[in-house]
Amino acid sequence: MRHTLSVLVENKPGVLTRITSMFARRSYNIESLAVGPTERHDVSRITLRVDCEGSPLEQIEKQMHKLVNVLRVSELAPGESIERELVLMKVAAPPAKRAELMALGEVFNARVVDLGPDSIVFELTGAPEDVDSFEELVRPHGLQELVRTGRIGLGRALKPNRNRPTQRVLA
Amino acid sequence: MRMNGADAILRSLEAEGVDVAFGLPGGAILPLYDAFARGTTVRHVLARHEQGAGHMAEGYARASGCVGVAIATSGPGATNLVTPIADAWMDSTPLVCITGQVRSSLIGSDAFQECDITGITIPIVKHSWLVQDVEELPHVIKAAFHVARTGRCGPVLVDVPRDIQEAATEFSYPDQVSLPGWKPPRRGHERQILAAADALAAAERPILYVGGGVLNADATEELRALAEAARLPVVTTLMAKSAFPETHELHAGWPGMHGPKWSNWALNKADLIVAVGARFDDRVTGKLSAFAPGARVVHLDVDAAEISKIRHADVPVVGPLKPVLAELTRVLGERARPGATEPWLRQIADWREQFPLRYRREGEMLKPQLVLETLQELTAGRDDVVWTTGVGQHQMWAMQYLRCDRPRTFITSGGLGTMGYGLPAAVGAKAARPDATVVCVDGDGCFQMTQQELATSVLEDLPIVVVIVNNGYLGMVRQWQDMFFEERFSQINLTHSVPDYAQLARAYGAVGITVDDESDLESALSEALSCGRTAVVDARVDPREHCFPMIPAGAAALDLVEFEDDAEEVPA
Numbered sequence: 001m002r003h004t005l006s007v008l009v010e011n012k013p014g015v016l017t018r019i020t021s022m023f024a025r026r027s028y029n030i031e032s033l034a035v036g037p038t039e040r041h042d043v044s045r046i047t048l049r050v051d052c053e054g055s056p057l058e059q060i061e062k063q064m065h066k067l068v069n070v071l072r073v074s075e076l077a078p079g080e081s082i083e084r085e086l087v088l089m090k091v092a093a094p095p096a097k098r099a100e101l102m103a104l105g106e107v108f109n110a111r112v113v114d115l116g117p118d119s120i121v122f123e124l125t126g127a128p129e130d131v132d133s134f135e136e137l138v139r140p141h142g143l144q145e146l147v148r149t150g151r152i153g154l155g156r157a158l159k160p161n162r163n164r165p166t167q168r169v170l171a
Numbered sequence: 172m173r174m175n176g177a178d179a180i181l182r183s184l185e186a187e188g189v190d191v192a193f194g195l196p197g198g199a200i201l202p203l204y205d206a207f208a209r210g211t212t213v214r215h216v217l218a219r220h221e222q223g224a225g226h227m228a229e230g231y232a233r234a235s236g237c238v239g240v241a242i243a244t245s246g247p248g249a250t251n252l253v254t255p256i257a258d259a260w261m262d263s264t265p266l267v268c269i270t271g272q273v274r275s276s277l278i279g280s281d282a283f284q285e286c287d288i289t290g291i292t293i294p295i296v297k298h299s300w301l302v303q304d305v306e307e308l309p310h311v312i313k314a315a316f317h318v319a320r321t322g323r324c325g326p327v328l329v330d331v332p333r334d335i336q337e338a339a340t341e342f343s344y345p346d347q348v349s350l351p352g353w354k355p356p357r358r359g360h361e362r363q364i365l366a367a368a369d370a371l372a373a374a375e376r377p378i379l380y381v382g383g384g385v386l387n388a389d390a391t392e393e394l395r396a397l398a399e400a401a402r403l404p405v406v407t408t409l410m411a412k413s414a415f416p417e418t419h420e421l422h423a424g425w426p427g428m429h430g431p432k433w434s435n436w437a438l439n440k441a442d443l444i445v446a447v448g449a450r451f452d453d454r455v456t457g458k459l460s461a462f463a464p465g466a467r468v469v470h471l472d473v474d475a476a477e478i479s480k481i482r483h484a485d486v487p488v489v490g491p492l493k494p495v496l497a498e499l500t501r502v503l504g505e506r507a508r509p510g511a512t513e514p515w516l517r518q519i520a521d522w523r524e525q526f527p528l529r530y531r532r533e534g535e536m537l538k539p540q541l542v543l544e545t546l547q548e549l550t551a552g553r554d555d556v557v558w559t560t561g562v563g564q565h566q567m568w569a570m571q572y573l574r575c576d577r578p579r580t581f582i583t584s585g586g587l588g589t590m591g592y593g594l595p596a597a598v599g600a601k602a603a604r605p606d607a608t609v610v611c612v613d614g615d616g617c618f619q620m621t622q623q624e625l626a627t628s629v630l631e632d633l634p635i636v637v638v639i640v641n642n643g644y645l646g647m648v649r650q651w652q653d654m655f656f657e658e659r660f661s662q663i664n665l666t667h668s669v670p671d672y673a674q675l676a677r678a679y680g681a682v683g684i685t686v687d688d689e690s691d692l693e694s695a696l697s698e699a700l701s702c703g704r705t706a707v708v709d710a711r712v713d714p715r716e717h718c719f720p721m722i723p724a725g726a727a728a729l730d731l732v733e734f735e736d737d738a739e740e741v742p743a
Contacts, residue, residue: 008351009352010351013301014289014293014301017290017293018293021293021294022294025294056479058479059476059479059480060477062476062478063476063477065475066297066316066474066476067298067352068297068298068350068352068353069298069352070352071351071352
């Protein structure tokens, strides 16, 4: 079972190390991780995709919350949040294949950001599932290089009515 | 006031009320030691090895309830503190470690005695700071003490580059710390406490399973009030030994790998376990799936992450134990059913009668258990004795045979199982309680790991008594090799006589006594306890004695192995 956690941390040296070290030590798996600034200069946001096979999400959240630099840990629950990922991919594109690939890109709203004699570089921002689909469709054409940022996310602006208790309160 | 960073550290320690620090100087911490030389109210105890300094600070913290302070230089000095830091982490001992670091301009250059101690210790500290600006120093020290002693206690580390110690600053000690991410719980949830009371009131066979958290929370009085008000039996883990009076009729012994059968039965056959500052360690539970199968669990802990980490908690209560226990006692009072637990208490008392600790008394050699029994007899009723131990068979016998009635009188390495802990911890405990008779029950293997601190004990006027339960072997390893490795003894023979511990003690300026006969035991121990000097009793005991009962690793607690009178003699 995979979950996305949004973690607000103090913007201080070593914070990321403390978090990843705790994950390593407790054998929690990180699938993707993205770190960046927030609206506050002294606070950073870490978006973590974790694989909770074997260790319940609650334990991971609590252990993270014990770290002194961690301000808030919340789960980005599906349906209540927006998740995005950015991918750059270099695809083999001999002239004969170019049109087909570009049409494919259009379907996904992928932009062509570079074009060479034998390859195209696409940029796509989208829900991680869309990025996955595009990657799978492009792969048979000869995927030469790929980089994904790892997902980032935010809670929705308008939260749906919840018929469940408010989120777990962490110590 | 204008001063340098090193002075600012000492003024900060003074402001925190630190009366003693344990350490050893070296290059990168020289400015701080220069500040010591220029004057401070903080007593410095000079250890012979930084590991010793760290365990002393732990012993001090355990005996006093205050934060222990250890100081070391950069590089090897700092890495020598790693074992005590890990120990303090596992046992939640409040500890502030201050290490020197190479100059800021040299960090990252592989300079002489440089090591990334903040990096090395990340998994074993609550938090650490590498001070990068002298102006931060007082704030960092304040925060360090605050983090070490609030919430679940534990170690922190402050790494101070040499140039920061030398830099000038205008000193003022802050009143408050700004730690927006550190918010330990301040009180328990009322509804959860009510649920805990309901569970207790409904239980037929409830038991309080008490861990070291009760001592850290200074909640022993509240624990006793709860146990007495509701007539609840109390088992105390190794870390909680002395948290509840062991001569009290409600004390139901010690659960776990070498706990008596009746204690393990009481815990495992309960229908309600109220865990109080305990963490369901594998040494207590044995095979988890078979642990206390019929019990519901109420878990009181200041650390939310302990709830349902190992064993599911039916009723979790997160909060500081002192007010939580007091509130639980109060609300339980309205619900209690007088006399409800009496049949259960009688059952436990029956088991206690039925399954006493046993060992083979006869034989030519002195029995290790007898050493502990005699120590107990000689000190029974005294309220000024503090025990420390190393790790191994002697530690388990100490747990089984010594009776501690007052809090913080049994100091041991539980979670990490650090051999060599006992002697320096005793020195630290003596610094905390100069009035007390501090006795380290040690093994011969443990003693040899930190024996150099005898010099500290003698020269710093911190007299302690060390009783070496000397079986000439790494005894617990021997027991495991005997029981689980078909008696293939491998690399465990230390010999009874090398070194000659009494002579070694005398070489350090301590009293040294060798005893290998039952008839001399009492007088030897009495002499050591009353001589007022650092004393080492080398009690040469039977190496064939195993520590029983024992729950084999991975076995169910109810499947413990007991002492058998007719067990085959294993040749020495």
